[in-house]
Amino acid sequence: MLPCGVFNRKYSQDMAIVRTRHQWGILIATFLLLLILPSFASNYFLSLINFISITIIVTLGLQIISGYCGQISFGQAAFMAVGAYVSAILTSKLGLSFWIALPLSGIAAGLLGIIGGAPSLRIKGFYLAIATIAIHALVMWFVLHSQVTGGVSGLHVPAPKIGPLIFKENKSMYYIIVPVMVLLTLAAKNLTRSKVGRAFVAIRDNDLAAEVMGINVYYYKLLAFFISCLYAGVGGSLFAHWMQMVHPEQFTLIHALYYIGMIIIGGMGSITGVFFGVLFIRLLDELVMFASPPLAAIFPWLGSQPAAALGVVAFGVVLLLFLIFEPRGLAHRWEIFKVTYRLHPFAY
Amino acid sequence: MTEFLQLIINGLIVGSFYALVGLAIVLVYKATHIVSLAHGQLIAFGALFFWFTFAVLELPLWLSFLITAALAAAMGFMIDRFALRPLIGRPLMAAFLATFAIFMVLDGIFQLILKGLFKVIPPFLPVIRFSIGDMTIPATGLSGFGISLVIFIGLAVFFRYTKLGLGMRATSEDHQLAQGTGISVKNIFSLVWIISAVAAAACGIILAATTDIGYSLPWIIVKGLVVALFGGLDSLSGALVAGLLLGVLESVGAGYLDPIVGGGLQDVAAYIMLLFILLVRPYGLFGQARIERV
Numbered sequence: 001m002l003p004c005g006v007f008n009r010k011y012s013q014d015m016a017i018v019r020t021r022h023q024w025g026i027l028i029a030t031f032l033l034l035l036i037l038p039s040f041a042s043n044y045f046l047s048l049i050n051f052i053s054i055t056i057i058v059t060l061g062l063q064i065i066s067g068y069c070g071q072i073s074f075g076q077a078a079f080m081a082v083g084a085y086v087s088a089i090l091t092s093k094l095g096l097s098f099w100i101a102l103p104l105s106g107i108a109a110g111l112l113g114i115i116g117g118a119p120s121l122r123i124k125g126f127y128l129a130i131a132t133i134a135i136h137a138l139v140m141w142f143v144l145h146s147q148v149t150g151g152v153s154g155l156h157v158p159a160p161k162i163g164p165l166i167f168k169e170n171k172s173m174y175y176i177i178v179p180v181m182v183l184l185t186l187a188a189k190n191l192t193r194s195k196v197g198r199a200f201v202a203i204r205d206n207d208l209a210a211e212v213m214g215i216n217v218y219y220y221k222l223l224a225f226f227i228s229c230l231y232a233g234v235g236g237s238l239f240a241h242w243m244q245m246v247h248p249e250q251f252t253l254i255h256a257l258y259y260i261g262m263i264i265i266g267g268m269g270s271i272t273g274v275f276f277g278v279l280f281i282r283l284l285d286e287l288v289m290f291a292s293p294p295l296a297a298i299f300p301w302l303g304s305q306p307a308a309a310l311g312v313v314a315f316g317v318v319l320l321l322f323l324i325f326e327p328r329g330l331a332h333r334w335e336i337f338k339v340t341y342r343l344h345p346f347a348y
Numbered sequence: 349m350t351e352f353l354q355l356i357i358n359g360l361i362v363g364s365f366y367a368l369v370g371l372a373i374v375l376v377y378k379a380t381h382i383v384s385l386a387h388g389q390l391i392a393f394g395a396l397f398f399w400f401t402f403a404v405l406e407l408p409l410w411l412s413f414l415i416t417a418a419l420a421a422a423m424g425f426m427i428d429r430f431a432l433r434p435l436i437g438r439p440l441m442a443a444f445l446a447t448f449a450i451f452m453v454l455d456g457i458f459q460l461i462l463k464g465l466f467k468v469i470p471p472f473l474p475v476i477r478f479s480i481g482d483m484t485i486p487a488t489g490l491s492g493f494g495i496s497l498v499i500f501i502g503l504a505v506f507f508r509y510t511k512l513g514l515g516m517r518a519t520s521e522d523h524q525l526a527q528g529t530g531i532s533v534k535n536i537f538s539l540v541w542i543i544s545a546v547a548a549a550a551c552g553i554i555l556a557a558t559t560d561i562g563y564s565l566p567w568i569i570v571k572g573l574v575v576a577l578f579g580g581l582d583s584l585s586g587a588l589v590a591g592l593l594l595g596v597l598e599s600v601g602a603g604y605l606d607p608i609v610g611g612g613l614q615d616v617a618a619y620i621m622l623l624f625i626l627l628v629r630p631y632g633l634f635g636q637a638r639i640e641r642v
Contacts, residue, residue: 072441119623119626119627122626122627122630123626123627123630125440125441126383126440126441126444127577127626127630129441129444130573130577130622130626131622131623131626133570133573133619134619134620134622134623134626135623137570137615137616137619138616138619138620138623141615141616141619257448257452260445260448261449261452264445302460303460303463306460308459309456309457309459309460310456310460311456312452312453312455312456312459313452313453313456313457313460314456315452316449316450316451316452316453316454316455316456317449317453319445319449319452320431320446320449320450320453323435323442323445323446323449324431324434324435324446327438327442
């Protein structure tokens with residue numbers, strides 16, 4: 001629903017993402033804030049933003065495959081690992097530049113995603129979810145047991161650079177990660193509004209009906225897997241260069257479960273929902289991190305380092321509450337809020 | 349040849365544990381059509397309860413068993429009552445994801461209790477080893493195998509000959525029709541969760557007797573999923589056959605192929621088998637071919 005006084009006079013107006021002057025104002029203000037943020041924000045805050053941005057990239061991919069195309073995938077962490085390792089190997093062993101390795105790792109993860117998504121041609125729903133768990137396990141087994149990937153010790157990754165500029169700190173990596181995140185968000189937003197996005201939604205809602213309408217279900221499912229894993233690969237590559245190391249422990253099944261939880265909490269089938277979900281979970285994690293030392297002091301039976309375990313508990317409880325009480329996620333609440341705000345003195 | 353037989357025996361023993369995990373999943377699926385990940389934690393907590401009563405409180409063996417079963421039953425009941433009953437009528441995927449949320453919650457609590465250490469249960473099963481020729485059969489494993497078989501037979505009898513069992517079979521056929529004949533579907537769901545929780549706890553106790561209680565114990569549920577899918581999600585006998593098969597396959601596969609591929613095959617054998625089954629026969633060996641083709 002549109003704010004009062006805004007009308008669709010032309011097709012281009014109907015399709016525009018940014019509709020009102022207020023929205024333009026907020027958008028420009030946000031970009032300006034993002035631009036100048038590193039000059040006064042603390043290192044900790046910047047690293048949090050970097051981490052959140054990378055998670056948003058990976059989760060956008062998952063949203064496309066699970067939220068839009070309806071194929072629940074537990075393989076996102078594994079494809080992120082593929083991107084991270086491809087990027088790490090290309091830069092550290094073959095000496096390629098980061099700027100070439102970044103798209104290459106995305107494409108490599110995407111191509112592997114097509115293979116990983118092949119079971120979706122025969123099975124769906126819960127069975128596919130289990131198949132992606134198996135794919136995760138196979139990828140991680142290869143990572144752990146291969147010579148190229150460094151096995152359990154992982155790999156060291158060089159920092160990206162342009163000429164004399166070396167992107168080594170959170171501050172400089174911020175200027176790579178955040179623009180990529182913004183671009184990929186725009187791409188995802190537009191993809192989901194295009195013919196491809198509508199085909200995904202049709203497959204999600206009823207694959208038989210989609211096929212009858214003339215949508216090539218096989219092609220679009222594999223395309224969805226390709227795009228989703230491309231996002232995961234790019235996210236993984238950024239993650240590797242930001243951390244300057246890759247390690248199998250960074251891509252466990254728990255991470256994949258977290259990504260799924262994020263899109264559920266944010267709202268399935270909504271790009272805005274990705275932002276809500278990722279921010280919610282990452283900030284919840286930070287909250288637990290801050291709250292756990294005092295908690296451990298009050299309740300000694302929690303042990304000295306309860307943060308990780310308490311984080312998992314908090315995540316599980318929140319996810320369960322969302323599944324029971326708000327299965328459409330925070331994005332749905334946001335829509336309700338927007339409508340109420342625009343109608344304000346009136347009920348409808 | 350002896351080596352091969354030894355590998356098969358080891359595989360059968362491990363496989364009987366897998367079969368129990370699969371059994372817990374199959375039990376819930378049969379009645380409620382929900383695939384539960386939460387049973388991984390029920391296994392772990394069953395082992396923890398037993399460790400607490402038997403090793404910490406030093407209660408007699410039979411009392412520890414009883415208390416463990418009661419606590420596990422209470423856990424199963426509460427999961428059903430507070431997490432899954434509100435989701436009745438929603439898409440099954442939501443219930444599946446809810447069990448995974450429960451898995452996460454309990455996993456955190458499990459880690460808090462373990463604090464990165466192992467909990468060791470003092471041996472309560474006979475520790476001798478039988479030898480036949482060159483082969484050795486650990487008595488712990490053998491009694492575990494026996495307990496699994498007893499549970500399987502007991503449940504089969506329960507489903508076949510009791511009125512409650514009949515009610516459960518009716519519920520698994522069709523919820524609404526079962527309700528129409530006067531069966532309380534809600535109560536059946538609760539009961540199924542209680543029974544499967546006790547089966548999971550039994551599995552946890554046996555596992556804890558052969559290995560210690562460690563961080564990775566709940567993740568055996570993934571093996572259980574493979575077993576349940578392989579045997580057919582709605583088939584008890586399928587779970588037994590598939591569990592034993594998976595155990596043998598892992599043991600033999602790892603025994604012969606590990607030197608070639610560089611180790612770790614035991615961990616992925618199950619997944620390779622899973623992918624193969626899902627692609628070739630998604631409804632499992634003994635399951636009803638109800639799955640929709642895409």
